[in-house]
Amino acid sequence: MKLFRTAAAVAALLVAAAPLSAETIAITGGRVATVANPEPLDGATVVIRDGRIVAVGKGVAVPAGARVIDATGKWVTPGLIAGNSMLGLYEVDAVDETNDTEARKSPWSAAIDVSSGLNARATPVSVARLGGVTRAAVQPDTGNSIFGGQGALITLAAGEDILLRPRAFQFIELGEDGARKAGGSRPAAWLELRNALQEAERYARNPAAYTDGRDREALVTRLDAAALVSVVDGRVPLMVHVERASDILNVLRLPKEFPKVRLILLGAREGWTVADQIAAAKVPVITMALMDLPDAFETLASTRSNAGRLVAAGVLVGLGMTTDGTGNQPRNLPQQAGNAVAQGRLPGAVGLTPAQALAAMTRSNARIFGMDDVGTLEAGKAADVVVWDGDPLELSSAPTSVIIGGVVQPTVSRQTMLRDRYLNLQHDQLPLAYPR
Amino acid sequence: MMRKVILASLLLTAACTTTNAPPPPPASVAAAPAPKPFPSTYKAYPGVTTVIRGATIYDGAGHRIDNGQIRLENGKVAEIGTTVSVPAGATVIEANGRYVTPGIIDIHSHLGVYPSPGVDANSDGNEATAPARPEVWSEHSIWPQDPGFTRALAGGVTSLHILPGSANLFGGRGVTVKNVLGRTAQDMKFPDAPMSLKMACGENPKRVYGSRNQMPSTRMGNIAVDRQTWADATAYKRRWDDYNKRVAAGTAKPSDMPRRELGNETLMGVLNGEILVQNHCYRADEMANTIAMSNEFGYKVTTFHHAVEAYKIADLLKANGICSAMWADWWGFKMESYDGIRENVALVQNAGACAIVHSDDANGIQRLNQEAAKAAAAGKRAGINIPPEVIWEWVSLNPAKGLGIADKTGSLEVGKMADVVLWNGDPLSVYSRPEKVWIDGAVMFDTSDPKRRPMTDFELGQPGMGDVK
Numbered sequence: 001m002k003l004f005r006t007a008a009a010v011a012a013l014l015v016a017a018a019p020l021s022a023e024t025i026a027i028t029g030g031r032v033a034t035v036a037n038p039e040p041l042d043g044a045t046v047v048i049r050d051g052r053i054v055a056v057g058k059g060v061a062v063p064a065g066a067r068v069i070d071a072t073g074k075w076v077t078p079g080l081i082a083g084n085s086m087l088g089l090y091e092v093d094a095v096d097e098t099n100d101t102e103a104r105k106s107p108w109s110a111a112i113d114v115s116s117g118l119n120a121r122a123t124p125v126s127v128a129r130l131g132g133v134t135r136a137a138v139q140p141d142t143g144n145s146i147f148g149g150q151g152a153l154i155t156l157a158a159g160e161d162i163l164l165r166p167r168a169f170q171f172i173e174l175g176e177d178g179a180r181k182a183g184g185s186r187p188a189a190w191l192e193l194r195n196a197l198q199e200a201e202r203y204a205r206n207p208a209a210y211t212d213g214r215d216r217e218a219l220v221t222r223l224d225a226a227a228l229v230s231v232v233d234g235r236v237p238l239m240v241h242v243e244r245a246s247d248i249l250n251v252l253r254l255p256k257e258f259p260k261v262r263l264i265l266l267g268a269r270e271g272w273t274v275a276d277q278i279a280a281a282k283v284p285v286i287t288m289a290l291m292d293l294p295d296a297f298e299t300l301a302s303t304r305s306n307a308g309r310l311v312a313a314g315v316l317v318g319l320g321m322t323t324d325g326t327g328n329q330p331r332n333l334p335q336q337a338g339n340a341v342a343q344g345r346l347p348g349a350v351g352l353t354p355a356q357a358l359a360a361m362t363r364s365n366a367r368i369f370g371m372d373d374v375g376t377l378e379a380g381k382a383a384d385v386v387v388w389d390g391d392p393l394e395l396s397s398a399p400t401s402v403i404i405g406g407v408v409q410p411t412v413s414r415q416t417m418l419r420d421r422y423l424n425l426q427h428d429q430l431p432l433a434y435p436r
Numbered sequence: 437m438m439r440k441v442i443l444a445s446l447l448l449t450a451a452c453t454t455t456n457a458p459p460p461p462p463a464s465v466a467a468a469p470a471p472k473p474f475p476s477t478y479k480a481y482p483g484v485t486t487v488i489r490g491a492t493i494y495d496g497a498g499h500r501i502d503n504g505q506i507r508l509e510n511g512k513v514a515e516i517g518t519t520v521s522v523p524a525g526a527t528v529i530e531a532n533g534r535y536v537t538p539g540i541i542d543i544h545s546h547l548g549v550y551p552s553p554g555v556d557a558n559s560d561g562n563e564a565t566a567p568a569r570p571e572v573w574s575e576h577s578i579w580p581q582d583p584g585f586t587r588a589l590a591g592g593v594t595s596l597h598i599l600p601g602s603a604n605l606f607g608g609r610g611v612t613v614k615n616v617l618g619r620t621a622q623d624m625k626f627p628d629a630p631m632s633l634k635m636a637c638g639e640n641p642k643r644v645y646g647s648r649n650q651m652p653s654t655r656m657g658n659i660a661v662d663r664q665t666w667a668d669a670t671a672y673k674r675r676w677d678d679y680n681k682r683v684a685a686g687t688a689k690p691s692d693m694p695r696r697e698l699g700n701e702t703l704m705g706v707l708n709g710e711i712l713v714q715n716h717c718y719r720a721d722e723m724a725n726t727i728a729m730s731n732e733f734g735y736k737v738t739t740f741h742h743a744v745e746a747y748k749i750a751d752l753l754k755a756n757g758i759c760s761a762m763w764a765d766w767w768g769f770k771m772e773s774y775d776g777i778r779e780n781v782a783l784v785q786n787a788g789a790c791a792i793v794h795s796d797d798a799n800g801i802q803r804l805n806q807e808a809a810k811a812a813a814a815g816k817r818a819g820i821n822i823p824p825e826v827i828w829e830w831v832s833l834n835p836a837k838g839l840g841i842a843d844k845t846g847s848l849e850v851g852k853m854a855d856v857v858l859w860n861g862d863p864l865s866v867y868s869r870p871e872k873v874w875i876d877g878a879v880m881f882d883t884s885d886p887k888r889r890p891m892t893d894f895e896l897g898q899p900g901m902g903d904v905k
Binding site for chain 2: 091092093094095123124127245270273290291292293294295296297299300301302303304305324325326327329331332334335338339341342345346347348349393394395396397398415418419422423425
């Protein structure tokens with residue numbers, strides 16, 4: 001049995017390496033949380049054809065010849081979207097050779113484009129996929145400046161090409177980290193930011209004359225300035241990691257100087273204290289739902305009510321900041337979302353409704369990054385769909401099927417193989433290294 | 437005079453059989469044995485006799501009582517079962533199907549030694565100045581104003597073990613505390629809990645010292661330094677054993693007393709079985725090396741911490757009676773955690789070995805119940821069904837065993853400390869949180885009563901002060 005299962009697992013992996021094809025699929029009988037509507041539909045059917053959702057609802061007919069996934073007693077949701085991650089950029093976080101999240105010794109910063117570092121076969125990608133994560137925003141980390149570079153949007157579909165949209169956003173650090181990267185103070189970080197954006201404007205006006213008559217201290221490399229043109233002209237959002245309320249307010253003022261800049265706040269742990277200003281500025285926030293410690297002087301007001309209070313104020317909030325293999329893994333997005341619901345049940349706290357919590361890791365992140373084709377289960381959307389063996393926010397639940405772009409994904413990873421190898425420790429005939 | 441000396445040596449001998457720290461005073465000093473240094477000054481706060489009825493109880497010792505009742509009285513569990521007597525004047529709480537468990541015990545925390553805010557000035561968890569620093573005590577680094585204690589309390593943690601970090605092979609002594617804020621670390625110390633020695637395998641020590649071109653820079657270097665340190669400690673113990681024998685025989689001169697070496701004093705405590713070894717170790721092969729080393733020098737590892745690969749040698753861990761303290765799903769953040777799997781805890785349990793879910797993290801400690809639930813769910817999908825009342829042992833009785841306090845707390849058995857949590861729902865559900873937490877029978881946390889929610893000095897006057905968090 002064990003041999004059979006592991007052999008099947010290997011076969012599935014081999015299949016994963018080959019191009020998978022989209023089928024006509026009908027997911028029947030499940031509790032379907034479309035996220036387009038707050039209430040789930042019981043006993044509904046989701047029909048997928050040519051990689052798209054073609055029908056969702058009760059009484060929808062199963063097309064002839066469709067592969068049927070019986071979801072009776074199960075939940076069906078849109079694929080989860082990690083609003084912030086480093087998926088595909090590392091295999092083992094602390095093993096530098098496998099880690100392409102930052103480049104401390106590079107002369108470039110804003111110009112760095114993570115898309116060339118993506119590795120579709122990275123184990124964290126398959127592990128996250130098994131947890132129901134189907135898309136992610138991938139953020140470069142900062143090296144020796146406040147600019148991390150250009151992040152990407154990826155699909156977690158098994159295969160060799162996970163890049164969906166390169167140069168989807170520019171990432172910068174302000175606050176304490178930004179101050180450190182800029183030489184030691186927040187004002188220095190802001191000077192670095194303003195100067196770089198001004199240089200980008202100057203570059204945009206006349207690229208050929210960019211190096212003429214420059215102030216040496218204002219040095220921004222040609223490539224970095226060129227990369228920031230899309231930020232100052234508003235084509236690409238600027239994702240800013242800040243936590244402290246004063247830093248958030250400063251960031252919200254940036255469009256006064258650079259009117260076309262589009263902002264995304266990352267972190268914003270004190271965001272709830274200035275929620276109205278964030279809402280008025282129509283700036284979305286990507287954050288975590290479980291941070292409640294004053295672990296830095298910039299996070300003194302941390303509370304797990306942050307997401308709930310921001311949403312209540314009208315801010316578009318997505319869940320993310322899932323950057324490594326410890327407490328904040330992408331596959332634990334549902335745990336964060338579920339805890340946000342639990343928070344709402346405590347006297348004096350503010351949480352999310354189950355529908356809001358599910359939206360915060362699907363539709364909201366799709367909207368924040370302009371991924372109009374996913375985030376809900378509606379006819380016409382790309383078929384990123386997850387079938388869960390229970391309430392998707394509950395700790396006991398896990399995906400039983402993950403479908404990305406209409407393709408049923410493999411159910412194995414390096415971790416499931418390790419599990420199967422060590423399920424029983426019998427090795428009197430051969431070492432455990434033999435069966436697979 | 438002679439009689440006094442004999443009396444003193446008898447007292448010393450008696451003391452020596454029960455404790456090795458500190459060593460006895462010179463034989464000529466005819467006084468009672470020196471008190472333990474830095475004794476606990478913890479005092480339980482007043483509670484009232486309380487009966488909780490209509491609860492689903494996981495007693496922490498593997499039993500479940502549906503529609504159960506429990507009485508807390510004089511700081512202890514006085515009665516538990518399907519019915520308990522209700523003394524006149526007792527506070528009665530109708531649980532209406534809510535859940536009651538023993539308080540959560542985290543066997544691996546750095547609260548206070550790596551507190552919030554995590555500024556350099558507060559970073560006191562690693563005496564990374566030599567690979568063997570058994571002389572340092574984590575309790576001397578604990579900042580009792582760490583807001584992390586209050587967050588852990590809101591997560592149902594009633595006791596925790598605070599360890600030095602893992603930069604060193606011998607990190608120093610760990611201390612068990614009750615999660616009751618005090619003005620001093622001594623105010624928090626769990627009375628009569630054994631101390632521990634934190635040891636570490638693997639990447640951290642060899643990286644820290646290897647990067648300075650010092651030994652150890654390899655895993656073989658780790659073991660070599662470990663063994664030499666144990667060999668030296670054995671020689672130190674021999675000197676003391678010899679001296680103590682002569683004291684007992686009345687033939688010791690005061691100047692015969694060996695010089696106290698604080699590092700070796702800790703190690704001698706381990707060799708004498710009084711100090712428990714808490715050993716940070718990820719990889720299966722390194723845990724096996726460590727077991728062999730402990731056999732060579734005649735000490736016992738109580739618990740392997742992090743134990744990401746415990747599932748690979750669960751049989752060996754069972755045979756040696758060693759607990760594994762594990763995360764539910766941390767993996768891949770460093771090379772030695774690369775083979776972490778979510779089924780680890782369940783596989784260890786399934787092999788009949790002692791399984792513990794730990795945090796090592798100021799955030800994770802706030803929801804060890806959820807981490808246990810995730811670990812159990814992964815086990816279930818692999819065909820290992822573990823009932824909730826057994827799952828609860830991973831965060832209560834098993835860590836209590838690993839800390840040598842299972843006779844006092846860790847389960848809701850009559851006579852044990854009334855360290856109790858009333859949950860607003862199934863504690864293995866993501867939607868549940870502690871509603872009330874009792875420590876030694878006193879309500880130390882109550883979601884519905886701001887006067888029963890602690891706030892550290894650090895948070896006074898700061899943004900968000902008094903928030904529910």
